[in-house]
Each structure stands twice: as structure tokens, then as C-alpha cells.
Amino acid sequence: MRAIILLCLFIPVQLFAQSNFSIKGQVKDVANTPVPFANVIIEGTNKYAVTDENGEYKISNVAPGNYTLVFSSIGFATIKKEISVDKDLKIDISLQEGVEALDDITIVAKSDSGRQNEKAITINSLDIKKLQNQALGVESVIKQSTGVVVRQNGGLGSQVSINLNGLTGQAVRIYYDDMPIELFGGAFQVNDLPVDALSRVDIYKGVMPVGVGTDALGGGINLVPFAKSENYLRTSYSVGSFNTHRFALNTNHNFNDHIAVSLQSYINHSDNDYKMQDIRTFNVDGTFDPEPFEARRFHDEFSSYFVKGAIKFNDIKVADELQVSLIASQRQKEIQNGTFITEVAIGEANNENTGFIGQIKYKKQFFDNLLELKYHGLFSKLTNKTIDSSAVFYNWRGQIINVQNDFGAEISTFPTAREGDDEGVAHRVGLKINITDNIDLNISEFNSKLTIKGNDPLVFGTTRALLLNGVETDPNTIPSRIQGNVFGAEANFKFFDNKLTLFGLYKNYDYDAESVDFRPGFGSTLTEIPFRTVNTTDNGYGAGIKYQITPKFFVRSSYERTIRFPTQGEIFGDFAAIVPNFELRPERSENVNLGFRFTNQFENNASLRVDLGLFLRDQEDLIRTRAFGPENSQFVNEAFVDNQGAELSIRYIPINNLTLNGNFTLQQIEIKETDDVSSVDFGGTPVPNIPNTFGNFSASYKFKRLFKSNNDLDVAWSYFFVDKFGFTDLPDLDDATSANAIPRQHSNNLDLTYTMPKQKLIFSLGIQNIFNQEVFDNFSVPRPGANYNFKINYSL
Numbered sequence: 001m002r003a004i005i006l007l008c009l010f011i012p013v014q015l016f017a018q019s020n021f022s023i024k025g026q027v028k029d030v031a032n033t034p035v036p037f038a039n040v041i042i043e044g045t046n047k048y049a050v051t052d053e054n055g056e057y058k059i060s061n062v063a064p065g066n067y068t069l070v071f072s073s074i075g076f077a078t079i080k081k082e083i084s085v086d087k088d089l090k091i092d093i094s095l096q097e098g099v100e101a102l103d104d105i106t107i108v109a110k111s112d113s114g115r116q117n118e119k120a121i122t123i124n125s126l127d128i129k130k131l132q133n134q135a136l137g138v139e140s141v142i143k144q145s146t147g148v149v150v151r152q153n154g155g156l157g158s159q160v161s162i163n164l165n166g167l168t169g170q171a172v173r174i175y176y177d178d179m180p181i182e183l184f185g186g187a188f189q190v191n192d193l194p195v196d197a198l199s200r201v202d203i204y205k206g207v208m209p210v211g212v213g214t215d216a217l218g219g220g221i222n223l224v225p226f227a228k229s230e231n232y233l234r235t236s237y238s239v240g241s242f243n244t245h246r247f248a249l250n251t252n253h254n255f256n257d258h259i260a261v262s263l264q265s266y267i268n269h270s271d272n273d274y275k276m277q278d279i280r281t282f283n284v285d286g287t288f289d290p291e292p293f294e295a296r297r298f299h300d301e302f303s304s305y306f307v308k309g310a311i312k313f314n315d316i317k318v319a320d321e322l323q324v325s326l327i328a329s330q331r332q333k334e335i336q337n338g339t340f341i342t343e344v345a346i347g348e349a350n351n352e353n354t355g356f357i358g359q360i361k362y363k364k365q366f367f368d369n370l371l372e373l374k375y376h377g378l379f380s381k382l383t384n385k386t387i388d389s390s391a392v393f394y395n396w397r398g399q400i401i402n403v404q405n406d407f408g409a410e411i412s413t414f415p416t417a418r419e420g421d422d423e424g425v426a427h428r429v430g431l432k433i434n435i436t437d438n439i440d441l442n443i444s445e446f447n448s449k450l451t452i453k454g455n456d457p458l459v460f461g462t463t464r465a466l467l468l469n470g471v472e473t474d475p476n477t478i479p480s481r482i483q484g485n486v487f488g489a490e491a492n493f494k495f496f497d498n499k500l501t502l503f504g505l506y507k508n509y510d511y512d513a514e515s516v517d518f519r520p521g522f523g524s525t526l527t528e529i530p531f532r533t534v535n536t537t538d539n540g541y542g543a544g545i546k547y548q549i550t551p552k553f554f555v556r557s558s559y560e561r562t563i564r565f566p567t568q569g570e571i572f573g574d575f576a577a578i579v580p581n582f583e584l585r586p587e588r589s590e591n592v593n594l595g596f597r598f599t600n601q602f603e604n605n606a607s608l609r610v611d612l613g614l615f616l617r618d619q620e621d622l623i624r625t626r627a628f629g630p631e632n633s634q635f636v637n638e639a640f641v642d643n644q645g646a647e648l649s650i651r652y653i654p655i656n657n658l659t660l661n662g663n664f665t666l667q668q669i670e671i672k673e674t675d676d677v678s679s680v681d682f683g684g685t686p687v688p689n690i691p692n693t694f695g696n697f698s699a700s701y702k703f704k705r706l707f708k709s710n711n712d713l714d715v716a717w718s719y720f721f722v723d724k725f726g727f728t729d730l731p732d733l734d735d736a737t738s739a740n741a742i743p744r745q746h747s748n749n750l751d752l753t754y755t756m757p758k759q760k761l762i763f764s765l766g767i768q769n770i771f772n773q774e775v776f777d778n779f780s781v782p783r784p785g786a787n788y789n790f791k792i793n794y795s796l
Contacts, residue, residue, distance in 0.1 A: 008412065025090050052447075060438075136195070146648070150162055173564075227252075238764075242274050261309070270302050280343055311323070330355070351387070359378055375430070446485065452568065484512070502543075505542050512536075559590075579634040597609070617641075623636070638673075697719045722742075724744045751767075
């Protein structure tokens with residue numbers, strides 16, 4: 001089957017093959033230092049390139065002929081070079097410093113994020129480098145995008161749920177360096193990451209390219225790690241409310257042109273002891289106190305660290321790029337509440353995760369860049385420990401309630417002291433064939449396998465122990481496994497001087513899981529281990545088009561049929577607040593995206609960019625969380641779900657140094673049919689715990705050269721709005737109360753950044769929720785009121 005698909009993709013590639021050429025090279029200054037973001041233009045044409053951070057450029061699809069090549073960059077004298085194109089050319093150039101104008105040549109340099117945003121696939125690429133100096137976490141940056149809501153179950157380090165165009169949970173796949181983030185273990189989470197750790201965030205809406213995606217349902221987020229090829233050292237320290245401390249250190253050292261070493265690291269800590277309004281709880285004697293009060297969280301401390309060391313080889317005989325890395329990470333988290341805030345607090349339960357990972361990345365081009373081979377491998381040893389074995393209950397004043405705890409646990413209905421010991425391996429092999437400058441073929445094979453086992457001494461003497469021939473056995477010691485394979489092939493076509501871009505893709509999914517059935521109370525004495533197995537194979541496909549109607553306006557559209565398999569956490573739970581569900585089925589979805597972009601550069605250097613996106617999702621067997629008892633939740637399937645919406649993004653720069661951004665999303669996600677076996681019919685009701693209307697607005701201004709110095713001050717204000725929505729199954733939002741709905745929310749933040757380039761210091765102050773308004777997170781968990789973070793950055 002795969003050979004047939006590749007053949008079908010290869011035939012049109014040959015039909016449209018052309019004999020044009022490419023021009024590439026590197027731009028440096030007189031000190032032999034690469035010049036990034038320099039303009040390289042073929043005069044008299046619309047063909048140009050912008051150098052990357054290494055000063056390298058490439059202009060493709062150049063017809064034979066004689067041309068003038070123009071090299072220009074702010075602060076350097078412009079150079080023109082006559083060339084004759086009758087073959088592929090490599091032209092390196094050295095620019096001299098100067099104050100000459102750019103000869104009336106107007107090109108807006110596009111960063112990696114800018115180029116990503118203009119692809120046929122719908123991508124919103126956020127340039128983190130512009131925000132690295134602010135006192136922010138990555139989750140705060142992601143939620144500034146259109147169509148994205150980021151929610152947590154508490155403060156720093158708590159469980160994160162990301163909603164993207166109506167998709168939520170694991171339906172929105174999160175990747176780190178093109179690999180699923182769960183492969184890095186529980187010690188590595190989105191809301192642990194400081195902005196210093198990344199260079200950009202790519203948010204895919206709809207189709208995921210084969211080189212990144214796995215079994216994403218219709219959207220994904222790829223976190224691209226920060227990396228620089230030159231020698232550098234960058235460190236930062238921030239301190240904030242609730243005894244929050246964050247430290248980051250990133251460095252790279254080149255021994256020569258071919259060998260380098262790098263270090264990326266960060267440390268986090270927070271007590272997360274913020275106050276929550278309108279809390280009701282029990283008195284010490286066990287009587288209920290109906291009077292609401294302001295409660296301070298007392299058991300929510302969090303700490304984590306992450307260290308990644310790498311040795312890199314560039315332009316050696318066997319590889320263009322070869323990187324070998326070792327990663328160590330750990331996170332410790334006290335648990336203050338379950339899925340919901342109830343009248344009883346959690347005062348002793350906690351979990352801990354540790355990860356040790358080996359990573360290999362390889363890249364090699366063959367036949368003068370006609371063929372590119374990539375390999376990315378991960379080998380992981382992951383441990384996790386969950387302790388929930390308290391014999392007492394706590395109220396929200398931090399006091400022990402004089403009521404017997406018959407469960408022997410605070411979160412679940414049974415005690416646990418489980419220690420998990422998981423081993424994983426994952427491989428991604430990618431092959432790119434540049435048939436012509438206008439046509440390329442991408443082939444990707446992703447394979448992962450995770451073996452899960454552990455031990456829990458508290459299962460003995462309970463119905464959670466397996467009785468094998470009359471002998472109690474801990475089911476956690478019996479290995480479970482999940483294995484997945486995703487094959488993809490993608491062809492990309494460009495026509496009419498890149499005005500028309502087309503792509504088509506095919507994916508094949510294989511999923512195989514086997515686990516012991518350790519649900520409590522499943523029977524009497526057994527003679528063999530009860531295994532549950534799941535085997536699924538399915539196919540996906542998609543296509544897309546982008547047309548640049550004018551230099552200022554383009555339209556793009558895409559369609560994909562895709563599938564997503566349940567994850568380890570969705571099937572097995574988290575051995576604490578999330579209950580297992582072995583009956584989960586894979587999700588399937590048909591996705592349609594339509595987008596428009598208009599850009600305009602005005603005479604007074606003002607600029608405007610407007611993006612409008614429309615999306616449709618027809619989902620089957622949607623996996624989502626549902627309340628399971630007073631404290632717990634469980635992942636379940638919904639039979640059919642309709643999802644449709646629109647999003648608008650506007651970026652306006654009216655004058656130099658002032659930038660205005662606005663994002664607005666309106667969506668409707670309804671359950672068409674449900675598999676719920678209860679007597680309640682939820683068909684036609686909104687999918688709970690997903691907001692339908694939300695948006696944000698930001699304004700930033702740069703005050704340059706303050707106090708007759710080279711120092712700058714950046715002032716940024718941001719506003720976030722989320723309309724009222726239900727967090728339980730609710731047929732009519734008009735009938736909602738605080739017990740089943742989250743009220744309309746408003747939040748305002750202020751960020752001040754003061755840059756001292758001579759001292760290589762940057763100071764940043766961030767104030768979140770300035771007006772101390774009530775804001776809520778996942779399942780109505782209160783978020784902190786007004787709080788601050790102060791950050792110092794130093795770089796060499």
C-alpha cells in the first residue's frame with residue numbers, strides 16, 4: 001500500500017519537473033561573523049531571500065539568464081553583483097559597515113516564525129525570542145494566540161489543559177523539538193518551561209505536516225528549543241509572588257567549525273500559596289460551615305529542574321549535523337485538590353517524576369541537496385511516584401477534620417503508594433526529496449514503544465490485588481505496553497513564481513496496546529493474568545492550497561481526515577485524580593480550515609496585518625474528561641461532536657515603536673450523539689468545560705535611549721476575556737449557576753522591560769491580574785489574584 005501511495009505522489013512530481021536553478025550562500029561581515037536577516041534580492045524580479053541566524057540564504061527556482069544580485073542590511077553598505085545563471089550557484093559575500101541607504105529597496109525581513117505563518121498549512125508561529133526577556137512562562141505566551149485557551153488545575157506546575165479550536169486534552173498534541181512531549185516523561189511539562197528555553201512556538205490548526213505530526217486529531221503545538229550556533233551564555237533569575245523562583249542557564253561553546261557543546265537548564269520552585277475566594281468547608285468537629293471565606297492554599301508546593309547537555313558535530317564527513325544529548329529532569333508536586341474544588345482540601349497527597357533521556361539527531365544532504373535524510377531518536381528511563389494514603393481529611397483552613405477516613409486516601413477511593421518504572425524508545429526517520437525547486441516529497445516514519453510497570457505495596461489485602469492461584473500479586477509489577485507507528489508521505493508543489501502552493505498527504509496509523517486488567521473487584525481466584533489488548537489500524541489523508549492573490553492578500557484552505565489513539569494517561573489514569581477507562585476508543589475527525597491574510601505597509605512606515613480563519617470539525621468518539629465522583633474525573637468517549645468556529649487576528653503598527661495586537665475567537669462545539677449509558681440524553685448540548693467566546697488584546701511601546709543613554713524601556717499591557725461557559729453537562733447555559741458554570745472573566749497584565757546593552761543586563765517586571773479580578777481555570781479551579789514576577793537577564 002505504501003509503495004502505491006508513493007508512486008501516485010511521485011508521478012505528478014515528474015510531470016511538473018522543471019530545469020530552473022538555485023542560488024545559495026552565506027553573508028558575513030569583515031570580521032567573518034554571519035549577518036542574520038540580510039536581504040538578498042534578484043534585482044528586477046520578485047525573488048529574494050532573507051539570511052537566517054547563520055547568515056545563510058537560498059533563492060530557488062531561478063530561470064537561466066543574467067541578473068544583478070543585491071545584498072543589503074541595515075548598518076552595512078549595499079553590494080551589487082552581476083551573475084549569470086546556467087547552473088546552481090554558491091555565492092558568499094562580505095558586507096562592510098556603512099551608513100548608506102538601502103537604494104530604495106524595501107523588503108521586510110521575515111523571521112522563522114514569519115515564514116511559518118505564510119505556509120499553506122494553517123500555522124500561527126509565535127516568535128519567543130522577542131519575549132525571552134519578560135518574566136513569563138511558556139503557557140502565558142501560548143494563550144496569546146487566536147483560538148487557544150490554556151487552563152491549569154492550580155498554580156505553577158499544576159496539570160495543564162490546552163484548548164485549540166474546540167479541541168482539548170490530548171487531541172491537541174504537544175511536541176518538543178518535533179517529538180511528542182509525553183516521551184520526555186512526567187518531569188517535563190509545558191507550564192514548567194521558562195520562555196528562555198524556546199526560540200518559537202508553532203501552533204498548527206488543522207493539518208499537521210508529516211515531519212512533525214503523529215496522531216494529532218486536528219491541531220498541535222510544537223515547542224522549538226532555543227539554539228544558537230555561535231558562542232554565547234545567557235542566564236536569568238526571577239522571583240515572584242507565592243515564593244516563586246525561576247532560574248535558567250543556556251550556553252554554547254564552539255571548539256572549532258565542526259565541534260561544539262551546549263547546555264540548557266532551568267530550575268523552578270513555588271509554594272503556590274495564593275488565596276481563593278468564596279470557599280466553603282467543614283469545621284474541625286465535622287460540621288459543615290456554609291459561610292464562604294477567603295482560603296489560602298497550603299499544600300501546593302512545586303519544584304522542578306531540567307538539564308540538557310549536548311555535543312554537536314557540523315559539516316563532518318558522515319553528517320551535516322549530528323547531535324548527541326543527555327537529559328535529566330525531575331519535578332515534585334504536592335496535590336492540593338482533585339479535578340474540582342470541593343469542601344474538603346487535600347493535605348498530604350503528592351507525586352514525583354524523574355526522567356533520564358538519551359537523544360540523537362542526525363541530518364545529511366546528498367546529491368547537491370536533492371535528498372535530505374533526518375533521524376531523531378529518544379531513549380528514556382522514567383520513574384513516577386504517587387502517594388495518596390492519608391487516614392485523615394483536611395479542611396480549607398489546613399486543619400484535620402475529626403471524621404474517620406474509611407477510604408484511607410484523599411483523592412481516590414483507595415490508598416496508593418505506587419512507584420512506576422517506565423522505559424520508552426521512539427524513532428522518527430524523515431526523507432525529503434527536492435525533485436525540482438518547485439516540487440518536493442517528504443516521507444516520515446514515526447515509531448514509539450512504552451513499557452509500563454511498577455509496584456504498590458498498598459494493594460495487598462485489597463480487591464486491587466490479583467489472586468493468581470490463591471496468591472496475592474501486585475498487578476503493577478506486570479508490564480503493560482503501548483506501541484504506535486505512523487507512516488506519512490507528503491508532496492508539496494509551487495507554481496507561478498510561488499503564488500500558488502499545493503500539498504497532499506497520506507498517513508497510516510498502527511496502534512497496539514496490552515495491559516493487565518487491575519480494576520478493583522474483578523473476580524475471584526484466577527489461574528492466569530487477565531490481559532486487555534487493543535489493536536487498531538487506520539488511514540488518514542489530506543490536502544491543502546494557498547494562493548497569493550496579490551502581494552498583500554492570500555487565501556489558504558486545507559482538509560484532513562485524521563485519527564488519534566488514547567494515551568497512557570487517558571487509559572490508565574494518573575493513579576490519583578484520574579480514574580482508568582479501558583474501554584476508550586480512538587478519536588476520528590474530518591477537519592476543514594479556511595484562512596485569509598491581508599497585509600499592508602503604509603507610507604508613514606505604519607503596517608497592518610489581518611488574519612481571518614474559519615474551521616469545521618466533524619468528530620467521532622471524542623475523548624474528553626467527565627466528573628467521576630466528587631473528587632475524580634475519567635476520560636470518556638462522545639459518539640459524535642460538531643465543532644465549528646471563526647477566529648480573527650489583527651496586528652497594527654500605527655507609528656514606530658507602538659504595536660497593537662487583537663485576537664478574538666467564536667466557536668460552537670455540540671454533542672450530536674452520546675454513548676452515555678445513563679438516562680440523561682446529552683445530544684444537542686455543548687461539550688462541557690470548553691469556552692465558546694474568548695479573546696485578548698495587547699499594546700506595547702518601546703521608549704528608546706532613555707536618559708541620554710542607549711538604554712530602552714518596553715511597556716506592554718495585555719487584556720484577556722473569556723465568556724461564561726459550563727463545566728458540567730449543561731443543556732441550557734441560561735440555567736447555569738456557580739455550581740456548574742464559570743462566570744465571565746476579565747484579566748489585565750502589565751510588563752515592563754528595561755534593557756541596558758552596554759552592561760548586557762535586562763530587567764523585567766510583570767504584574768498579572770492587576771485589578772485582582774476573579775479568574776478560574778480548569779473545572780472552575782480559582783486562579784491567583786494580583787501577583788508579580790521580577791526577572792534579571794544577563795548575556796555574553
